[in-house]
Amino acid sequence: MDRFLPAILILAVCSSCQIYQTNLLKSDISGTDKEPFTFENDTLRVSYSFNDRSARIKIFNKSDNPLYIDWTRSSVIKGGAAEPYWTEGEETPLEFIPPRSGIEKVPFVLPDVIDSAFTGTKNYTRESSPMKFRSYMLFSFYQDFYRSFSLDHEFWLATTVQSKQPAAASTKPYIYNSSRLTEGGNFAVGFVVIGVPLVLICATADGQD
Numbered sequence: 001m002d003r004f005l006p007a008i009l010i011l012a013v014c015s016s017c018q019i020y021q022t023n024l025l026k027s028d029i030s031g032t033d034k035e036p037f038t039f040e041n042d043t044l045r046v047s048y049s050f051n052d053r054s055a056r057i058k059i060f061n062k063s064d065n066p067l068y069i070d071w072t073r074s075s076v077i078k079g080g081a082a083e084p085y086w087t088e089g090e091e092t093p094l095e096f097i098p099p100r101s102g103i104e105k106v107p108f109v110l111p112d113v114i115d116s117a118f119t120g121t122k123n124y125t126r127e128s129s130p131m132k133f134r135s136y137m138l139f140s141f142y143q144d145f146y147r148s149f150s151l152d153h154e155f156w157l158a159t160t161v162q163s164k165q166p167a168a169a170s171t172k173p174y175i176y177n178s179s180r181l182t183e184g185g186n187f188a189v190g191f192v193v194i195g196v197p198l199v200l201i202c203a204t205a206d207g208q209d
Contacts, residue, residue: 020179021114022167024159025050026126027174036173039153043067045102046151048135049173053110057135060102065141067097070148074137076108083108085137094143112178113157121161129156 027037027048036049036058044067045060055076061067071086072093085107086093097103113131115122124130133155140148161167167177 018164018179019114019116019119020163020165020167021112021177022161022170023110023113023157023176023178025155025174025176026158027153027155029153037153037155039151044139046137046153048153048155050110050176051170051173053176053178054106055108055110055135056104056106058102058104059097059137061097061099063141064099066099066143068140068143068145069095069097070138070140070145071095071105077134077136079132082136096143110176110178112180113160114162114178114180115160116180119162119164121159123159124157126154126156129158131157 025037029037029039029048036047038045038047040046040062043061043063045058045062047058049056049058059069070093071090072084074085075082076085077083085105095103111131115130126132135153135155136150138145138148138150140146142148166179169177
């Protein structure tokens with residue numbers, strides 16, 4: 001039993017090596033506590049929800065005419081680098097939205113933005129935020145995109161709350177939770193994964209002597 005004591009102790013404290021984070025996003029388009037960030041005009045309505053870490057985009061065609069979106073020319077832009085919403089192998093680079101109907105797409109997952117140097121709350125401005133991204137989408141009422149128009153919406157991390165205790169799940173569309181092991185936690189897990197089998201091998205060898 002004494003042989004396993006270090007590993008058991010490390011496993012016991014691993015939970016304290018986990019950092020939990022609640023992230024609050026803001027945008028250049030409106031949103032409320034219960035409603036997602038929503039852009040709306042006479043033609044369409046586009047809403048964004050992030051509460052499960054997935055960027056969930058809903059597009060509703062308000063017009064009486066067919067509407068098209070070209071996913072090959074629509075991107076999420078992170079740090080100035082564009083990542084197309086459509087990737088090789090997907091079936092629908094050009095999506096048709098019938099009149100007075102909508103579609104939904106989940107094009108990417110939000111990253112962890114964890115600073116293990118603090119616990120508590122940090123607030124960021126649009127300029128100082130450590131995570132900013134834009135959603136650019138290209139639309140047209142013509143299948144050949146003879147005439148097209150685009151929407152470009154920006155989002156940024158505005159507030160982050162870090163704790164060593166798991167955060168309560170949120171249903172608010174602009175809040176998402178994340179977690180990560182600290183460097184010490186990664187070391188502890190690595191020690192247990194590698195060290196425990198070695199201890200078992202040694203214990204088995206000793207027992208056979």
